Amino acid sequence: MNLAPLTPNTARLARRSILMAVCALTAVGCGRREARPSTAAEAPAPAPTPPPAATDAQARIITILGDSITAGRGLPAADALPAQLEAALRAQGLAVRVRAAGVSGDTTAGGLARVDFSVQDDTDLCIVALGGNDMLQGIEPATVRRNLQAILERLRARQIPVLLAGMMAPSQYGSYAADFDRVFTDLAKADDVVAYPFLLNGVAMDKRYNQADGIHPNADGVKIIVSGLAPVVAKALSAS
Numbered sequence: 001m002n003l004a005p006l007t008p009n010t011a012r013l014a015r016r017s018i019l020m021a022v023c024a025l026t027a028v029g030c031g032r033r034e035a036r037p038s039t040a041a042e043a044p045a046p047a048p049t050p051p052p053a054a055t056d057a058q059a060r061i062i063t064i065l066g067d068s069i070t071a072g073r074g075l076p077a078a079d080a081l082p083a084q085l086e087a088a089l090r091a092q093g094l095a096v097r098v099r100a101a102g103v104s105g106d107t108t109a110g111g112l113a114r115v116d117f118s119v120q121d122d123t124d125l126c127i128v129a130l131g132g133n134d135m136l137q138g139i140e141p142a143t144v145r146r147n148l149q150a151i152l153e154r155l156r157a158r159q160i161p162v163l164l165a166g167m168m169a170p171s172q173y174g175s176y177a178a179d180f181d182r183v184f185t186d187l188a189k190a191d192d193v194v195a196y197p198f199l200l201n202g203v204a205m206d207k208r209y210n211q212a213d214g215i216h217p218n219a220d221g222v223k224i225i226v227s228g229l230a231p232v233v234a235k236a237l238s239a240s
Contacts, residue, residue, distance in 0.1 A: 060237060062086075063099045063119045065111055065151070066129035066165075069199070070102025074211045079219035081226070088230040094237070099123075107133045108147035115154050123160050125237050128152070129199055131167040131184070141179040145187065152191050161240035163233060164188050165199040194236040201228055 064070045064082055072080025086098035101118040103110060111118075111130045119126050128151055134144045148164070155162050166184030169177035188195030200217070202224045203209045209221030217225060 059095045059097045060124040061097055061099060061120075061122050062089075062125045062127065062233065062237070063101050063123040064127045064129055065115060065119055066102040066127070067106040067111075067133055068102065068104035068216060069132065070100055070129055071104050072100065072102070073104050073216050074213075075216075075219060075222070079222060081222050084222050084226045085230060085233065088226045089234060089237075092230070092234060094234060096237070102129075105133060106130065107137065107139065108144050108151070112147045112150050112154075115151050119155065119158075119160065121158065125161050125163060125233070125240055126155055127163045127165055127233065128155075129165040131180075135167060135169050135173075135180055138176070141176070141183050144180065145183045148183065148187055149191070152187065152193060156191075161194075161236065162191075163194045163196060163236045164191075165196045165229070167200070168198045168204075170205070194232065194239075196229055196232050199225060199229070201225075 062085075064085075070081055072082070077083055080100070082098040082100040082102075086096060089096045089098070099120075103114070108130045111128070128148065130148070130151075131144055134147075152162055152164070164184060164187060166188075167180075169180045171177055173180070184195065184197070187193070198204075203217050203221040205214070206221075207214070209217055209224060211218050
């Protein structure tokens with residue numbers, strides 16, 4: 001094939017055609033880029049920053065002054081009353097630490113003898129859970145009342161709020177049971193303290209919820225105790 005030589009005019013036309021084609025392709029490319037959403041529009045909104053969790057230094061202190069039930073006799077520490085109560089209160093969003101101040105075999109007289117050092121000054125609420133051993137030993141209800149009254153007075157003098165956890169004697173104890181049970185209700189009214197009528201409510205004398213001795217709650221029994229006690233503790237803590 002014979003190609004005709006390019007004249008100056010023909011060359012100018014060819015260059016103009018090439019330039020127009022390049023500009024057209026560039027415009028198409030730019031149009032596609034402009035149609036694409038910007039990176040800023042595609043980025044998701046940042047999630048809100050959650051509030052900081054309460055630290056142990058900010059936790060309010062609950063001390064349980066008690067006997068073998070508080071000490072968790074026969075149970076791993078994680079299943080005992082103090083640990084289960086703390087877990088239940090924390091599940092409600094409360095920053096708390098529950099201290100165990102229970103001594104197996106302690107009576108109200110034993111609690112009175114050690115209340116000043118067993119309940120530390122940073123306690124925001126003290127649960128007094130004594131009397132079961134007094135009942136088992138047949139100690140006179142009047143003596144039980146005097147001891148508990150003295151404990152409440154010691155704590156009041158230190159400006160430590162109290163929740164009084166009551167005990168109840170079996171009905172076969174006759175008149176002793178009636179006199180014993182009244183100790184806790186009368187003290188709660190006279191001293192204007194928060195009361196939980198019966199610590200072992202729903203658990204006492206039920207084989208399903210007690211250890212082999214029939215006296216100390218098992219882990220499931222402690223759960224039942226905590227389910228009733230925790231709301232009362234939370235309310236008392238908020239009022240203190």
